Amino acid sequence: MELTSPADFAKDLVQAVQDYSVLAGRSMSNLFRTPRYFADMTQQADLIGFGSLPIVVLTGFFTGAVLALNSANTLERFGSLSLIGQLVSVGMVTELGPVLTGLMVAGRNASGMASELGSMVVTEQIDAMRALGTDPTKKLVTPRVVSTVFMLFFLTIISDLLGLIGGGIVAQFIFGMDSHQYWSSAWQTLMFRDVFTGLVKPLFFGFIIATVGCYYGMSARGGTQGVGRATTQAVVASSVLILLVDFFATKFLMAIFGYR
C-alpha cells in the first residue's frame, strides 16, 4: 500500500470536505432552479421508500420488542413494570426509531446511490450527460436528496409505530401487562419536544444519506474496484455521520427545549 504524507492526507481531506459541501449545497440550491425533475423524484421515492419498507418494519418491530424485554428486566427489580410503555415510546420516538431507520436506509440506499453513480462515472455516462447539456447534480443528485429526506421522515414514523407495537406485544404476552395501560402510558408520556426531536432528526439523516452516497458515487475513480470502494465508504461515512449528527442534534434540541 502506498503511504501518503500527513500533509497530503490533510490536503486531500480538506479538498474532500470542500467538494462534499459544494455538492450538498448544489443539491439544495437546484431546488430553486429549473428544470426540476419530478419524475425522477417520484421514481427515487418509490425506490427508497417502498423498497426500504420491509427492513424498516422488521427493525422497528424487533427494536421495540427487545427494548421492552430489556427494560422490563430492570423495571421488575424496582417493581415498576408499568413504566414499560413510557420507556419504549420515549426511546423509540426520540432515538432508536430515527437512528436505526437512518442506519438501515444508509446501508441500503447510500450504497445503492454510490454504486449507481460510481458506475456511471467510470463508464463516462456522467460525462455523456454533461455533454448532452444536462446537469447531473440536477438530474441525479437533487431528486435523490429530496426523496430520501421525504421518505425517511415517513419511514421513521412507521418504524416508531412498529416499535411501539413490538413493545406492546412483549409487555402484554410476556409480562402480562394490560394492553390498554401500556398504550395509554406510552401515549401520555410523549411530549411535544420528544416528537419534535424524533421528527427533525430523519430530515438531517436523509440529507446525510443521499448527499454522502451521491458524493462518493460522483467522486469514484479507478474502474469497478473504485466503485466498490466508493460504495463501502459511502455506507461507513454516512453511518458514522448519522451517529455524530444524532449526538449534536440531540444536544442542540435539548438546549432549545431547556433540559440543560
Next chain:
Amino acid sequence: MAAPPNAIESPLKSTESSASPVIVFDNVSIAFEDKTILDGISFQLARGETKAIFGIAGSGKSTILKLTLGLLKPDAGHIHVLGEDVTQMSEESLFELRRKIGMVFQESALFDSLTVRENVAFRLMEEHDLSEDEIERRVRESLSFVELEHTVDMFPSELSGGMRRRVAIARAIVTQPEILLYDSPTGGLDPVTSTTIVELIVKQRDVSRTSSLLVTHRLQDAFVMATHYFDRKSNKMLPLPPGARGEVPMGFLILRDGKIIFDGGVHELSVSKDEYIREFIS
C-alpha cells in the same frame, strides 16, 4: 521539419467555410499528474469542415474533444467554441452551449439503464417543449439514419459494440447540432460496419453540413472521407470524380508528443516529407 501548412490555406477549404471558425484552440496546454499531454497546441475548425485527428494511443485525442466541450479545463490557453470562450465559462452556462454540440464517446457511453429510445430521446425530453409524438418521430428518424430502428426497445447491454456506437451517433445527431465530435467511431469494428459509419459521417458532413472533429486510429477511413462525397440522389457515398481534389471540406491533424506536427488537407498530407508522418500514413 518544414512548417506545417496552415489549415486556412488548405485547398480543401470550401468557399462557404472561410467564414468565422467554429472551434479555435489557442495555445492550449494540459497535464495530468505532472505528465504533459498537450503542449501549447493551436488549430481552428472552419464551419462545415470535418477535421480528422490522428495520434498514437494516449497522445491526447480524446482530451482535445473533452476540452472542446468544457468537460475538462486546460492548464493554459483558450478555447473558443461558436464564439464563446469555454475555458472561462461556468458549468451552468456551458450546459447551454453543449446543447449545440453532439459528441460520440469512445466507449459510446450510452445510459445503460435506459432503452435505446430513451437514450436517443434524452436531449429531446430535456428540452420539454416537444410532444411525445414529435419525440418519437425524431427518434425513429435518427435511428433510421443509422439503420437501427428495430432496436428502439432494447437496452444498450443487448446490443453489439458496433450497434452501440451507431446508437451513440443517433443520440448525438438527433437534435441536428451545429458541431459533432466523434471519438474513434470506427475503433475496433469490422470493415463492413466501419464503412457504414464512415458513410454516416460523410452524410452528416455533406448533407447536414455539420462541422466536426473526428478522432480516429484508421487513416484509411479518413482518406475515404477525403476522397468521397455523399450523393443525395442515390443516397450513397460515391468517390469524387478524378481531378476533383479539394471538393470536400476535409482536414487532417496529427499529434505527436503533445504538439501538432501536421495540420492540412489530404494533398499536403500525401506529399509530406516528414518521416514520422510518412510512417504514419503508410
